[in-house]
Amino acid sequence: MRNSQKIAVIGLGYVGLPLAVALARHYPTIGFDISEPRIAELHGGFDRTGEVETAQLRGSTLKLSADSDRIRGCDVYIVTVPTPVDEANEPDLRPVLAACRTVGSVMAKGAVVVFESTVYPGVTEDVCGPELERVSGLECGTDFFLGYSPERINPGDREHTVDRITKVVSGQTPEVTEQLAAIYGSLTSGGVFKAASIRVAEAAKVIENAQRDINIAFINEVTMIFRKLGISVYDVLDASATKWNFLNFKPGLVGGHCIGIDPFYLARCAMDNGHDPEIILAGRRINEGMGPWIAREVAKHLDGSARILVLGLTFKENVPDLRNSKVIDVIRELRALGHQVEVHDPYADPKEAAHEYGETLIPSLDGLGPYDCVVGAVPHAPYLAFTGESFETLLKPDGLVADVKALWRDRELPEGMRLWRL
Numbered sequence: 001m002r003n004s005q006k007i008a009v010i011g012l013g014y015v016g017l018p019l020a021v022a023l024a025r026h027y028p029t030i031g032f033d034i035s036e037p038r039i040a041e042l043h044g045g046f047d048r049t050g051e052v053e054t055a056q057l058r059g060s061t062l063k064l065s066a067d068s069d070r071i072r073g074c075d076v077y078i079v080t081v082p083t084p085v086d087e088a089n090e091p092d093l094r095p096v097l098a099a100c101r102t103v104g105s106v107m108a109k110g111a112v113v114v115f116e117s118t119v120y121p122g123v124t125e126d127v128c129g130p131e132l133e134r135v136s137g138l139e140c141g142t143d144f145f146l147g148y149s150p151e152r153i154n155p156g157d158r159e160h161t162v163d164r165i166t167k168v169v170s171g172q173t174p175e176v177t178e179q180l181a182a183i184y185g186s187l188t189s190g191g192v193f194k195a196a197s198i199r200v201a202e203a204a205k206v207i208e209n210a211q212r213d214i215n216i217a218f219i220n221e222v223t224m225i226f227r228k229l230g231i232s233v234y235d236v237l238d239a240s241a242t243k244w245n246f247l248n249f250k251p252g253l254v255g256g257h258c259i260g261i262d263p264f265y266l267a268r269c270a271m272d273n274g275h276d277p278e279i280i281l282a283g284r285r286i287n288e289g290m291g292p293w294i295a296r297e298v299a300k301h302l303d304g305s306a307r308i309l310v311l312g313l314t315f316k317e318n319v320p321d322l323r324n325s326k327v328i329d330v331i332r333e334l335r336a337l338g339h340q341v342e343v344h345d346p347y348a349d350p351k352e353a354a355h356e357y358g359e360t361l362i363p364s365l366d367g368l369g370p371y372d373c374v375v376g377a378v379p380h381a382p383y384l385a386f387t388g389e390s391f392e393t394l395l396k397p398d399g400l401v402a403d404v405k406a407l408w409r410d411r412e413l414p415e416g417m418r419l420w421r422l
């Protein structure tokens with residue numbers, strides 16, 4: 001079923017591209033991105049994020065452009081640009097504001113502008129609305145309307161895809177909420193939930209991620225306590241998880257574009273409204289300190305200047321996404337402690353790794369070693385397949401296997417080799 005509403009998606013990254021492709025199945029849709037190389041690679045049928053396959057891209061009616069004139073006069077604009085933090089961990093709304101200026105300069109009366117970027121409550125109505133008004137000369141709530149629909153997709157997750165998850169929608173008026181419910185409802189089999197207001201929808205998203213961050217921070221904190229007691233947190237979790245209502249979070253490095261960032265948005269909103277966000281910021285502090293802490297714990301088992309191979313650099317398993325990866329904190333701390341560290345990642349783009357972190361990735365594990373220590377930092381599929389023989393090839397006979405993510409918990413190590421895990 002096709003619908004005549006013309007939709008533009010602004011920002012074709014991990015979130016925007018799959019959404020635009022899904023929308024194009026039902027609506028005339030155009031994807032806009034300020035990055036010309038991104039548009040060129042998508043035209044060529046290649047999505048570097050790995051979220052949309054070449055056949056899907058080639059078979060889609062989605063139009064693509066880096067020219068804002070091409071999105072003039074659309075009925076609905078959906079903004080999916082990044083919402084990072086700056087050096088001081090303060091929300092950086094510049095991409096969202098830039099997207100507002102683009103949309104403000106091309107939208108016509110009657111347009112609906114929906115934000116999917118993760119923000120704190122109030123950004124859509126108090127920051128974006130006025131910017132759209134200023135640039136367009138139109139009045140918000142009369143000439144054009146706002147909406148917010150948080151994005152929940154999870155990079156690399158093939159189960160909870162944009163066409164299956166429940167979509168929360170909210171509009172500036174009941175009519176806009178209904179319009180968005182109809183649009184998103186046609187995309188997903190997971191149904192839509194109409195939030196009570198735009199602020200409520202913004203708040204719902206930001207607490208989903210802050211809650212995850214805090215839960216992981218708690219497990220990271222008990223991991224540190226149990227280390228002092230000489231017991232493994234994984235053994236403790238196995239036991240605790242037998243209780244019906246125990247939340248089974250795992251310890252680890254909290255990186256990426258969402259979980260480690262969004263709590264800072266909520267914290268800023270709390271402070272602006274006169275509340276000191278204690279748990280939220282404590283969680284952030286614990287999780288930010290986890291990389292250096294892991295490095296120091298591993299280094300206690302190494303002598304002199306050890307040769308170390310770190311396996312995995314991306315922020316999570318089986319994705320190429322290097323943004324805000326905390327593995328780099330482990331690497332830098334190990335080097336600061338005097339060790340020599342080399343890094344391998346089968347999915348990360350070597351150019352991006354060099355650009356983002358100044359790291360030269362080892363292209364292949366063949367013929368490498370023997371190292372004093374191998375750090376399993378990211379549970380990428382090829383590392384999960386390691387056998388005792390893999391360790392024998394990579395490590396010295398008394399080498400140390402530092403299993404940060406419990407990748408090899410059930411693996412038998414060659415005799416003489418040492419194991420470190422949380």
Ligand SMILES: NC(=O)c1ccc[n+]([C@@H]2O[C@H](COP(=O)([O-])OP(=O)(O)OC[C@H]3O[C@@H](n4cnc5c(N)ncnc54)[C@H](O)[C@@H]3O)[C@@H](O)[C@H]2O)c1
Pocket residue numbers: 010011012013014015016032033034035038080081082083095096098099102116117118119151152153154155257258
């Ligand atoms: N990645 C995720 O899993 C995920 C999940 C839920 C929500 N989110 C949220 O969705 C938003 C987008 O995240 P992402 O991971 O897709 O980001 P991304 O970095 O993968 O993609 C953003 C795209 O927007 C483009 N862009 C930047 N500024 C622009 C502008 N002014 N106009 C047009 N295009 C512009 C960039 O070139 C890039 O292609 C963020 O707010 C993020 O917090 C992300």
